[in-house]
Amino acid sequence: MMSGLVQAVSLARRSAPAHLLGHLGLTAVSVAAPIVTVWLTKLTVDELATPSSWHNVWLLAVGLAVAGLLSAAGPQASRYLVAESNRRMALTAKDELFAALERQIGLARFEDPPFLDRLRLAQQSAAAPGGILESVLGVGRNVLTGLGLLGTLTVISPLVTVVVLASGLPMLLVELRLSRRRARTMQDISPAQRREIFYQELLGGGSAAKEVRLLGLGGFLRGRIRAELRLANAGQRAMDWREFVMQSVLVVMSAVVSGFGLIWVIVMVAGGQGTVGDVALLIGALAGVHGALAGAVSATAGTHFQLLTFGHYMAVLRAEPDLAQPAAPRRLPELRRGIELRDVWFRYSDEHPWILRGVDLFIPHGCSVALVGLNGSGKSTLVKLLCRLYDPVRGSILWDGVDLRDVPVTELRTRIGAVFQDFMNYDFSAADNIAVGDLSAAPPRIEDAARRAGVHETLRDLPQGYDTLLTRMFFGLADRDDESTGVVLSGGQWQRIAIARAFLRADRDLMILDEPSAGLDAEAEHDVHSRLREIRSGRTSLLISHRLGAVRDADLIVVLADGLITESGRHADLMAVGGTYSRLFDLQASGYLAETVPDQASVAGLSRPVS
Numbered sequence: 001m002m003s004g005l006v007q008a009v010s011l012a013r014r015s016a017p018a019h020l021l022g023h024l025g026l027t028a029v030s031v032a033a034p035i036v037t038v039w040l041t042k043l044t045v046d047e048l049a050t051p052s053s054w055h056n057v058w059l060l061a062v063g064l065a066v067a068g069l070l071s072a073a074g075p076q077a078s079r080y081l082v083a084e085s086n087r088r089m090a091l092t093a094k095d096e097l098f099a100a101l102e103r104q105i106g107l108a109r110f111e112d113p114p115f116l117d118r119l120r121l122a123q124q125s126a127a128a129p130g131g132i133l134e135s136v137l138g139v140g141r142n143v144l145t146g147l148g149l150l151g152t153l154t155v156i157s158p159l160v161t162v163v164v165l166a167s168g169l170p171m172l173l174v175e176l177r178l179s180r181r182r183a184r185t186m187q188d189i190s191p192a193q194r195r196e197i198f199y200q201e202l203l204g205g206g207s208a209a210k211e212v213r214l215l216g217l218g219g220f221l222r223g224r225i226r227a228e229l230r231l232a233n234a235g236q237r238a239m240d241w242r243e244f245v246m247q248s249v250l251v252v253m254s255a256v257v258s259g260f261g262l263i264w265v266i267v268m269v270a271g272g273q274g275t276v277g278d279v280a281l282l283i284g285a286l287a288g289v290h291g292a293l294a295g296a297v298s299a300t301a302g303t304h305f306q307l308l309t310f311g312h313y314m315a316v317l318r319a320e321p322d323l324a325q326p327a328a329p330r331r332l333p334e335l336r337r338g339i340e341l342r343d344v345w346f347r348y349s350d351e352h353p354w355i356l357r358g359v360d361l362f363i364p365h366g367c368s369v370a371l372v373g374l375n376g377s378g379k380s381t382l383v384k385l386l387c388r389l390y391d392p393v394r395g396s397i398l399w400d401g402v403d404l405r406d407v408p409v410t411e412l413r414t415r416i417g418a419v420f421q422d423f424m425n426y427d428f429s430a431a432d433n434i435a436v437g438d439l440s441a442a443p444p445r446i447e448d449a450a451r452r453a454g455v456h457e458t459l460r461d462l463p464q465g466y467d468t469l470l471t472r473m474f475f476g477l478a479d480r481d482d483e484s485t486g487v488v489l490s491g492g493q494w495q496r497i498a499i500a501r502a503f504l505r506a507d508r509d510l511m512i513l514d515e516p517s518a519g520l521d522a523e524a525e526h527d528v529h530s531r532l533r534e535i536r537s538g539r540t541s542l543l544i545s546h547r548l549g550a551v552r553d554a555d556l557i558v559v560l561a562d563g564l565i566t567e568s569g570r571h572a573d574l575m576a577v578g579g580t581y582s583r584l585f586d587l588q589a590s591g592y593l594a595e596t597v598p599d600q601a602s603v604a605g606l607s608r609p610v611s
């Protein structure tokens with residue numbers, strides 16, 4: 001808890017120091033103003049009851065007016081400062097949160113539901129980290145105001161003071177309990193809220209719009225959203241009810257205490273002990289003390305709650321990287337000999353089945369290697385291991401003899417170019433969509449890569465050329481009024497953009513191409529593969545493709561089956577062996593060669609009567 005507070009103060013000091021000081025100053029004013037007001041009120045009432053000098057009355061009246069002005073204006077100025085410091089703190093907090101996420105170098109955290117739940121709460125906390133300081137200052141302000149007013153009360157009746165103070169203690173304990181429960185409720189309903197956000201994105205986002213409409217999934221998804229909302233609401237409702245009951249009891253208690261104090265002092269004054277001003281002071285002080293007490297208690301509970309949620313933010317910031325970084329990193333040499341997978345075993349978690357069961361594979365430097373296997377045999381998994389998005393559970397991957405775990409992961413990744421099977425379509429401009437392959441690339445290199453991927457003419461002819469946004473979700477930055485700026489590319493055109501992105505990294509040590517021609521028409525596929533062949537020649541590359549015609553020229557073809565490399569060699573060798581590769585190749589080739597004459601019956605069934 002304390003470390004959370006220290007972190008929050010440090011965040012404020014780094015992001016909004018002047019605002020923090022201003023807020024502290026205004027808090028001091030807001031503490032003093034009500035105490036001064038109560039005292040000035042008492043003195044004024046006493047002065048009016050037995051006037052000695054109008055000069056005094058005037059002075060007191062002006063003092064009251066100034067105190068009133070400060071009481072009224074202070075909160076306005078505070079609100080402005082708080083809002084601005086909140087914005088600044090949120091900016092820093094979010095930036096640090098996402099920097100922390102970058103330290104998660106692999107993918108495992110993003111497939112771990114408890115981490116994702118925590119991340120959502122951390123994001124919520126990072127959006128309003130100023131709330132903690134506001135609550136802490138609220139505690140300080142209310143405690144000091146309360147103490148000042150209690151001192152005032154003590155002047156009239158120490159007993160009333162003790163009773164009022166004692167009534168505050170249960171309030172504090174109850175509120176602390178409630179805030180702990182509130183934080184737990186938030187944690188409990190986080191999975192439901194995360195699922196609800198997911199369904200909302202399906203319904204409100206563009207990526208699923210086509211299927212949602214065609215398959216009529218709207219009602220189904222709305223039903224799911226309602227169910228998740230009901231689940232979250234039930235948790236919150238139970239919490240609200242508990243708060244309502246407990247706080248009602250406390251309010252009644254505090255009203256009884258006030259009534260007791262008031263009767264006590266009125267009886268005292270009626271008996272000749274004290275002045276009318278004392279009654280005025282008591283009324284003001286009692287209201288003030290109760291307000292301050294309630295404020296202090298709820299601010300303490302608020303602080304407690306905010307610190308509990310801020311704990312998730314700190315936990316994400318402090319989370320260990322999912323993959324160990326080497327304590328004494330080794331330099332990654334320029335690839336000269338090759339990459340060796342030595343008895344690699346891998347499964348996604350202890351609960352998942354083994355995907356790779358002792359893979360031994362050597363990818364020689366300068367060779368084009370093709371990896372072939374049935375769906376789900378683990379080809380993309382092997383690629384992810386090569387990029388160190390996961391570590392092998394057993395065995396190792398050696399780059400010229402250096403274990404990938406011993407080199408800085410960023411260094412490894414700068415040496416690799418890749419087209420993933422599930423590559424991203426970014427809602428950026430065409431140029432930026434290619435430039436993400438190498439952010440240092442200047443426009444001529446981007447165009448060159450596009451030309452080599454056979455997509456230059458398409459992009460050049462777009463309404464704003466390479467600056468055209470490849471999405472209809474956003475307006476172009478330069479022209480917000482022009483709603484027609486964004487365009488939507490076809491699947492094959494996107495595929496070529498992904499290839500262009502990889503071409504920007506053609507000079508890297510290893511090129512990985514996971515189904516790079518999926519979605520291309522026959523002509524484009526032929527074209528892309530001959531371009532790829534050109535850039536792969538003499539370079540180290542790993543090509544995954546179900547189109548076996550495209551892999552037959554590879555220097556080495558390996559077949560992955562049952563978690564092992566079962567065949568390896570050149571096309572002719574594998575065909576001669578007559579194993580899985582030759583069976584699949586023949587199957588595919590027969591599909592191309594067979595003369596498919598549709599039988600009359602099926603044609604008749606499909607044809608429509610001619611009217």
Ligand SMILES: Nc1ncnc2c1ncn2[C@@H]1O[C@H](COP(=O)(O)OP(=O)(O)OP(=O)(O)O)[C@@H](O)[C@H]1O
Pocket residue numbers: 111348352355373374375376377378379380381382421
């Ligand atoms: N992130 C993941 N978490 C758990 N299991 C996974 C994950 N990714 C893949 N798998 C499982 O690992 C197995 C291998 O998947 P992988 O994508 O590597 O196969 P593949 O050979 O590339 O298949 P395809 O030819 O269909 O692309 C599959 O059974 C899949 O369900």
